[in-house]
Amino acid sequence: MKNKEEVNIFWFRRDLRLKDNRGLLFALQSGRPVIPVFIFDKNILSKLQDEDDLRVSFIHDTIKELKEELNKLSSDILVFHSTPEAAYKELTKRYNLAEVFTNEDYEPYAIKRDNKIEQLLKKEGIKFSRYKDHCIFAKDDILKEDGKPYVVYTPFKNKWLSTLAPKDIATIETHKYFNNFHKFKIKSYPNLEEMGFIYNEKAKDQVKTIKRKIIDSYDQNRDIPALDATSKLGVHLRFGTLSPRKCAQVGFKRNQVWLSELIWREFFIQIMYHFPHVINGPFREKYSQIKWNNNKKQFKKWCEGKTGYPIVDAGMRELNETGYMHNRVRMIAASFLVKDLLIDWRWGEEYFARKLNDFELASNNGNWQWVAGTGCDAAPYFRIFNPYTQQKKFDPNFKYIKKWVPEYGTSEYPDEIIDHKIAYHQTLKAYKACN
Structure with missing residues (x-):
């Protein structure tokens, strides 16, 4: 039996805050009580490879904080672990919904997902409203x-x-309308173990301070x-x-x-x-013909930070240990993979997507294509970072390197897996063949 009172939903996605939130403002101004909703999307979670994925822990912590804030307002948040379609089928049965509010997401999967939900709601006579906030x-x-x-x-x-x-x-003054949240209390919500994950303690290190x-x-x-x-x-x-x-x-x-x-x-x-084709291939389509070496052993050494190039190795180890890599070093490590090892930039893009806590599809893709010289506003293909000159310029005293590669300078540190000068010419040859 549906609750007779008409209510609206605000669907949280990539806007996990109550304050300064455009879509939430419109929901709260709508004249009906607003039920906050979050969905741990099985379509997304099923593709994650690591059970201690830092981002899942971070989101779970953030939802907990949202829940606590809403509880102080005598409200709560409905949290689902399901597909969006299943969640909305459940919601339309449970409540007398008039409208669903959310903020736009511009990734290809998100656009398809939202269009599906819009059609599902339309059949029930429920409006689906999206706003720009991201x-x-x-x-x-x-x-x-x-x-x-x-x-x-x-x-x-x-x-x-x-x-x-x-x-x-x-600043959008959402807080002026907080009284308009639906008054309700939820006893439990999905924990990480139920969703097949374990908590990553590093999630606590993501400090939200400017x-x-x-x-x-x-x-x-x-x-x-x-x-x-x-x-x-x-x-x-x-x-x-x-x-x-x-x-x-x-x-x-x-x-x-x-x-x-x-x-x-x-x-x-x-x-x-x-240009959604960039998600799966180069912006400049002529570079889809590059003959990559794609040496799996070398790729593994790059992933592990054991290439024998200390600035590259330091970056990869920082990434593996913390879920973060310094911005300059990201470019150096990416350039080494593509321009020295001649490994397809998509391999590196995927590894960063797996490991980076701040992974954002558009930026990760855009920056990898920039380094690879395949993107829209790309560095020319013949611009190849020299890992040694980069190290001399940005880490001349080896402070960063010694922090992440403590065995550097000892017999335990591996030899270079490739000669940069030879690799440079091989790369130019592979790219020239496409021009």
């Missing part, structure tokens, strides 16, 4: 004069900045891996525990270079939206 600008907000999407970053950035108005990054001192000096220190000089807010933008508007406000006030990184994120999101 980005400042998305979809067709930033286009060239001819109406086509930008495929080069700098003109995109210039248009982004010239389009921006104060209202675009103004460290203003780090942002103030970001342009000076961001490339030095031995320093704690990057904001480490990627995971919070990825899952929406922090609003992009808040980040943009801080960037404008304190550091334009840091703001540029936020714009890069949006550039790659709109590339993925307009």
Whole structure:
């Protein structure tokens, strides 16, 4: 028997916060009580390889925090471990639903999922409303004069900045309407073990603090891996525990270079939206013909941080141990895989997707294609990072290397698995064959 009172749902996905949340604001202003919902999507979880996946633990912790906040408002959150279709079939039976509110997600799977849910709800006479919250600008907000999407970053950035108005990054005052949450209490919700996962203690290390001192000096220190000089807010933008508007406000006030990184994120999101073929292959399709070496033993050594190239190995070990890798080192490690070992960039992209706690499909794909020279706004194929000159420039005193590769300089450290000079010429030859 359905609850006779009409209610609305707010479906949390990549916006795991109550404050400064656009879709949630519209839900709370709708005139009906709002039931918060989160779905641990079996379609996504079933593809994860590690039972202690850091991101699942992070999301679970965040849902717990949301639940506690909502409990203080005499409300709660319905948490499902199922497919979205199954969850909504259950919800339509249980409640007299008028409308479902959510924020847009621009990944190909998410778009298909949302279209399915919209059709499912439509059959029941329930409205499905989506809002822009994951980005400042998305979809067709930033286009060239001819109406086509930008495929080069700098003109995109210039248009982004010239389009921006104060209202675009103004804080959304969701908190004024918190009284409109449906009053209810849920005794239990799915734990990690029920979903086939175990808790990863490192989830507690993802601190949601905008460290203003780090942002103030970001342009000076961001490339030095031995320093704690990057904001480490990627995971919070990825899952929406922090609003992009808040980040943009801080960037404008304190550091334009840091703001540029936020714009890069949006550039790659709109590339993925307009050119979804990049998810499975190169943006520049001529590079689908590259003859990769794809040596599995060398790939394994790269994954383990045992290549004999210390700056690469330090990065890979940091990634494996913490779920994070310093931004500059990501580029060096990625370039080594593609341009030295001549291994398909998609292998590396997939490994980063598995290990990075701040993994975001569009940024991961865009950055790997940038390094590989196959992307839209790519480094030319003949630009190949030399791991030794990169180390001399960014870790001259071996501080970062010694932290993550303690055996460096001893007989225990492995020999180089490839000669960089020879690899350089092999790579140029493989790429030239496609031009």
